Amino acid sequence: MKNLQWKSIxxxxxxVLLTLVLVFFSLRMGAAPLSENWLSEIFQYGKxxxxxxxxxxxxxxxxWAIVMDIRLPRIIAALLAGGGLALAGTLMQGLFQNPLxxxxxxxxxxxxxxxxxxxxxxxxxxxxxxxVPLSAVLxxxxxxxxxxxxxxxxxxxxxxxxxxxxxxxxGFLGGVISTFxxxxxxxxxxxxxxxxxxxxxxxxxxxxxxxxPLIIIGTLGALASTRKLDLFALxxxxxxxxxxxxxxxxxxxxxxxxxxxxxxxxxAGPIGFIGLITPHFxxxxxxxxxxxxxxxxxxxxxxxxxxxxxxxxxxxxxxxxKAGVITALLGSPYFLFLVIRRRGRS
Amino acid sequence: MIHHCLHLSNLTGGYGNNKIFQSxxxxxxPGEIVGLIGPNGGGKTTLLRxxxxxxxxxxxxxxxxxNILESLSGKERGRLLAYVPQESPGAFEYTLQDLVxxxxxxxxxxxxxxxxxxxxxxxxxVVDRAxxxxxxxxxxxxxxxxxxxxxxxxxxFARALAQETPYLILDEPTANLDLGQEHLLFGMLRELxxxxxxxxxxxxxxxxxxxxxxxxxxxxxxxIATQGRPEEVxxxxxxxxxxxxxxxxxRNENTDSLLVLHNPPPPPPQGQSIHLIAGAGSGMNLTRHxxxxxxxxxxxxxxxxxxxxxxxxxxxLEQIKVDPFSPITPEAFSKAVQLVKNSGLTILxxxxxxxxxxxxxxxAEQAENLVILxxxxxxxxxxxxxxxxxxxxxxxxxxxxxxxxxxxxxLAGRQ
Numbered sequence: 001m002k003n004l005q006w007k008s009i010x011x012x013x014x015x016v017l018l019t020l021v022l023v024f025f026s027l028r029m030g031a032a033p034l035s036e037n038w039l040s041e042i043f044q045y046g047k048x049x050x051x052x053x054x055x056x057x058x059x060x061x062x063x064w065a066i067v068m069d070i071r072l073p074r075i076i077a078a079l080l081a082g083g084g085l086a087l088a089g090t091l092m093q094g095l096f097q098n099p100l101x102x103x104x105x106x107x108x109x110x111x112x113x114x115x116x117x118x119x120x121x122x123x124x125x126x127x128x129x130x131x132v133p134l135s136a137v138l139x140x141x142x143x144x145x146x147x148x149x150x151x152x153x154x155x156x157x158x159x160x161x162x163x164x165x166x167x168x169x170x171g172f173l174g175g176v177i178s179t180f181x182x183x184x185x186x187x188x189x190x191x192x193x194x195x196x197x198x199x200x201x202x203x204x205x206x207x208x209x210x211x212x213p214l215i216i217i218g219t220l221g222a223l224a225s226t227r228k229l230d231l232f233a234l235x236x237x238x239x240x241x242x243x244x245x246x247x248x249x250x251x252x253x254x255x256x257x258x259x260x261x262x263x264x265x266x267x268a269g270p271i272g273f274i275g276l277i278t279p280h281f282x283x284x285x286x287x288x289x290x291x292x293x294x295x296x297x298x299x300x301x302x303x304x305x306x307x308x309x310x311x312x313x314x315x316x317x318x319x320x321x322k323a324g325v326i327t328a329l330l331g332s333p334y335f336l337f338l339v340i341r342r343r344g345r346s
Numbered sequence: 347m348i349h350h351c352l353h354l355s356n357l358t359g360g361y362g363n364n365k366i367f368q369s370x371x372x373x374x375x376p377g378e379i380v381g382l383i384g385p386n387g388g389g390k391t392t393l394l395r396x397x398x399x400x401x402x403x404x405x406x407x408x409x410x411x412x413n414i415l416e417s418l419s420g421k422e423r424g425r426l427l428a429y430v431p432q433e434s435p436g437a438f439e440y441t442l443q444d445l446v447x448x449x450x451x452x453x454x455x456x457x458x459x460x461x462x463x464x465x466x467x468x469x470x471x472v473v474d475r476a477x478x479x480x481x482x483x484x485x486x487x488x489x490x491x492x493x494x495x496x497x498x499x500x501x502x503f504a505r506a507l508a509q510e511t512p513y514l515i516l517d518e519p520t521a522n523l524d525l526g527q528e529h530l531l532f533g534m535l536r537e538l539x540x541x542x543x544x545x546x547x548x549x550x551x552x553x554x555x556x557x558x559x560x561x562x563x564x565x566x567x568x569x570i571a572t573q574g575r576p577e578e579v580x581x582x583x584x585x586x587x588x589x590x591x592x593x594x595x596x597r598n599e600n601t602d603s604l605l606v607l608h609n610p611p612p613p614p615p616q617g618q619s620i621h622l623i624a625g626a627g628s629g630m631n632l633t634r635h636x637x638x639x640x641x642x643x644x645x646x647x648x649x650x651x652x653x654x655x656x657x658x659x660x661x662x663l664e665q666i667k668v669d670p671f672s673p674i675t676p677e678a679f680s681k682a683v684q685l686v687k688n689s690g691l692t693i694l695x696x697x698x699x700x701x702x703x704x705x706x707x708x709x710a711e712q713a714e715n716l717v718i719l720x721x722x723x724x725x726x727x728x729x730x731x732x733x734x735x736x737x738x739x740x741x742x743x744x745x746x747x748x749x750x751x752x753x754x755x756x757l758a759g760r761q
Binding site for chain 2: 236
């Protein structure tokens with residue numbers, strides 16, 4: 001007990017420090033070089049903005065624009081999207097009592113993809129920066145609500161139906177997406193495929209502002225679920241008998257996971273494997289108790305995506321490898337490792 | 347004044363429109379262990395799921411110490427009713443202590459305050475006490491998934507105890523327990539009942555139910571068929587009617603509680619009739635073999651209380667018997683001759699012959715188709731002339747001498 005407390009404090013501090021270090025490097029590094037004294041330029045410019053004294057230092061203004069208007073929103077988006085995906089994954093794994101569950105179960109990804117393809121094919125994407133993510137969010141929320149409604153029965157939400165309906169809906173939406181792509185023009189297909197890779201390039205404050213409420217509400221919902229998630233490990237009946245409102249908790253968890261995933265997809269596109277792997281990693285380190293696990297997974301997921309993004313845009317700068325590609329390249333082998341280890345154990 | 351009891355009043359429920367049980371009226375009072383018995387599919391588990399409020403009844407209500415169950419909040423409910431499920435959860439690597447601590451959920455609050463801190467400390471003590479009560483304090487840091495079936499179940503039981511509720515609901519608590527663990531668990535339930543808790547448990551093992559429950563409720567096809575003290579409910583007739591099982595009801599002489607033992611009825615005889623002339627237990631194995639294979643077996647003449655005769659009686663076979671140590675009467679002899687005449691085969695088993703039963707040799711002589719069982723030891727004669735008559739019978743044409751195994755094999759082959 002005491003041991004775990006110290007361990008978790010240590011891991012939290014490490015996560016925060018690592019995040020700060022990565023944030024620093026993410027601000028500092030990139031395709032556009034910054035001058036040696038970029039930090040003081042930013043500080044000066046910021047102070048001038050606050051006090052209202054007019055600025056004529058063009059170099060400082062450029063540095064400010066690069067760091068505060070281009071790099072910072074991208075960093076915030078990475079932290080929020082990565083953290084949101086990890087939280088959603090932890091919620092789903094706890095709720096479904098299956099360490100391989102993820103937000104994909106709700107058909108969220110395919111719903112979001114359909115939203116994206118519709119926005120692209122109808123030309124909405126060309127008229128507004130935020131059309132694709134907004135449409136993706138609507139698709140994600142739509143498919144998740146559909147599955148939730150199907151899975152309602154007189155005795156409550158049947159989790160097995162959720163899984164099966166999610167599979168069926170994903171298959172169906174995949175077909176719809178392919179139909180759209182068959183009719184689409186080549187550059188639209190390119191745009192869609194590029195979107196499905198998931199990435200953070202070109203994220204501005206406007207990309208963050210409207211998914212932010214989704215992430216905030218979802219995070220609050222996740223934090224309110226921590227102890228209930230523990231009790232779900234007992235099985236629904238026993239959790240109920242210990243005083244958990246099982247049906248309300250399910251709605252809270254499924255709803256929070258949906259909002260978090262939709263918000264994350266809106267910011268970063270469909271990024272794979274963060275939601276699956278981060279909870280695993282921290283469950284190994286900190287044990288299954290969700291009061292400790294959930295915040296750690298949120299911090300860790302953000303850190304993971306931020307790191308992937310930093311790698312992606314510095315490895316072969318000025319070209320970028322999309323963050324979703326990096327997480328998939330790192331995440332899939334780790335997932336395979338987990339599967340093999342599981343096989344060895346059982 | 348609060349009426350202290352768990353009261354199911356006119357309860358009807360099931361899954362959706364599928365009614366599993368109807369109009370159940372049942373009370374569990376503090377200090378009482380009530381056993382819910384009944385054949386599989388009678389609705390026991392479904393009823394318990396309603397009792398803990400997991401499923402909502404379509405009619406009637408459940409009162410816990412005067413409160414309507416459905417109107418209670420989750421945590422209020424968790425402080426009144428605790429439940430031990432039949433199956434163990436398996437997922438994730440919670441330690442046993444973590445798992446038992448989950449029983450404290452109804453007492454946990456959202457934010458840390460001084461009072462809450464005190465409750466938490468008390469909670470840890472409750473968890474420790476529950477663990478040591480079930481004898482698992484040494485395993486508290488072990489992952490739950492690595493415990494044995496019995497330890498897991500005791501862990502779940504400790505979790506229910508940590509809820510500190512006046513009522514405990516258990517679903518087949520002994521399903522995964524060995525004999526020793528089963529009695530350990532029920533011994534604890536007895537203690538908890540004595541401390542004033544009300545306990546409602548579904549049970550398969552009727553002997554355990556009879557030994558530990560104060561009252562039994564027999565659920566059959568969704569209705570209470572009968573309820574009362576174990577000796578009122580566990581009768582031969584009730585069990586034959588509701589379980590379709592023939593039973594022997596005995597008494598455990600140490601505890602004076604009922605013993606319910608299965609007594610399978612033999613298959614109805616359909617094969618040919620075979621008459622056994624036996625005594626001193628010489629025909630017992632053969633009788634069992636033949637009955638099992640469906641032969642119509644008759645026996646005699648035997649002396650009452652002879653082990654062969656007792657077996658034939660217990661299997662309700664037709665037999666001719668005379669009083670112990672008395673000679674075979676002419677009346678008995680003529681009845682036995684009838685049985686021999688009616689049988690396709692007569693078997694003379696290997697038993698000592700003397701004055702009292704010498705007429706059985708005469709009986710054997712009447713048989714048209716006689717098999718004499720080969721002796722496994724030296725034959726004994728307790729009257730003059732019997733040995734000679736026996737040898738003559740052995741050499742009579744048509745009479746065969748076979749070993750028991752040989753004979754059984756032949757009869758089995760013929761079927």
